[in-house]
Amino acid sequence: xxxxxxxxxxxxxxxxxxxxxxxxxxxxxxxxxxxxxxxxxxxxxxxxxxxxxxxxxxxxxxxxxxxxxxxxxxxxxxxxxxxxxxxxxxxxxxxxxxxxxxxxxxxxxxxxxxxxxxxxxxxxxxxxxxxxxxxxxxxxxxxxxxxxxxxxxxxxxxxxxxxxxxxxxxxxxxxxxxxxxxxxxxx
Numbered sequence: 001x002x003x004x005x006x007x008x009x010x011x012x013x014x015x016x017x018x019x020x021x022x023x024x025x026x027x028x029x030x031x032x033x034x035x036x037x038x039x040x041x042x043x044x045x046x047x048x049x050x051x052x053x054x055x056x057x058x059x060x061x062x063x064x065x066x067x068x069x070x071x072x073x074x075x076x077x078x079x080x081x082x083x084x085x086x087x088x089x090x091x092x093x094x095x096x097x098x099x100x101x102x103x104x105x106x107x108x109x110x111x112x113x114x115x116x117x118x119x120x121x122x123x124x125x126x127x128x129x130x131x132x133x134x135x136x137x138x139x140x141x142x143x144x145x146x147x148x149x150x151x152x153x154x155x156x157x158x159x160x161x162x163x164x165x166x167x168x169x170x171x172x173x174x175x176x177x178x179x180x181x182x183x184x185x186x187x
Contacts, residue, residue, distance in 0.1 A: 026056035033065060042069045060090035067099065079103055094123035094140075098147045105150060117151040120144075138170050145177065154181055 033048035046069060052062040063086035070079035080103045087096040101116030124144035131137045141160050148157035157177075164174035 022055045023059060026052040026059045026062070029055060030059070030062050030065065033062070037065065037069065040072075042073060045069055058089055060086045060093055060096070063089060064093075064096055064099065067103070071103075076103060076107055080107070092123055092126075094120045094127060095143060096120075097123060098143060098150070101147065102150060114151060117147050120147045121151070134167075135169065138164060138167050142170055142173060142177075145174075149177065149181065 029048045029052035033045040033052065036042070036045035036048065046066065049062040049066050049069075052059060063082050067079040067082035067086065070076070070082060080100065083096060083100040083103055087093050087100060090096065097116050097120035101113045101120060104110075104113035104116055121144055124140050124147065128137060128140050128144070131140065142164060145157040145160040145164070148154070148160070161174040161178045164170045165178070167174075
């Protein structure tokens with residue numbers, strides 16, 4: 001029996017080590033993809049993102065970056081599929097839910113858009129409770145305001161944006177968003 005425990009423990013250690021190595025390789029593939037994305041070589045970027053996913057299916061960024069590429073290629077259906085996969089892999093990915101809501105809104109699916117945006121707002125609220133870094137707090141408030149605007153809740157969004165105008169780092173973005181509405185964000 002003690003040998004069985006030892007074998008199980010050894011297997012667990014090897015498995016964890018392999019998972020960490022796969023994650024590191026996946027990150028390296030994703031970083032290569034970003035270089036191709038920056039140069040608008042989307043076929044190669046998609047190849048490296050697929051490699052990253054093959055190495056670590058739990059790494060959510062390659063899925064979201066695939067969604068970004070598909071938008072550039074004007075394939076909203078594939079962008080939605082990739083974005084849905086990103087939030088299924090990382091359900092607390094507030095930015096991913098916002099992006100998914102934006103994609104649904106672009107496609108005219110008001111129900112799915114509203115559900116995704118509401119989910120993102122709840123996740124931003126949950127995240128904001130635990131943050132202590134003022135820069136992270138401001139960035140998350142800005143993202144929440146954007147989601148609120150996309151949802152058509154401009155007064156609530158503008159109250160957050162007004163608060164952010166007092167911060168130098170976010171003043172210009174907050175001021176620009178305050179002069180827009182959710183429909184203008186879609187243009």
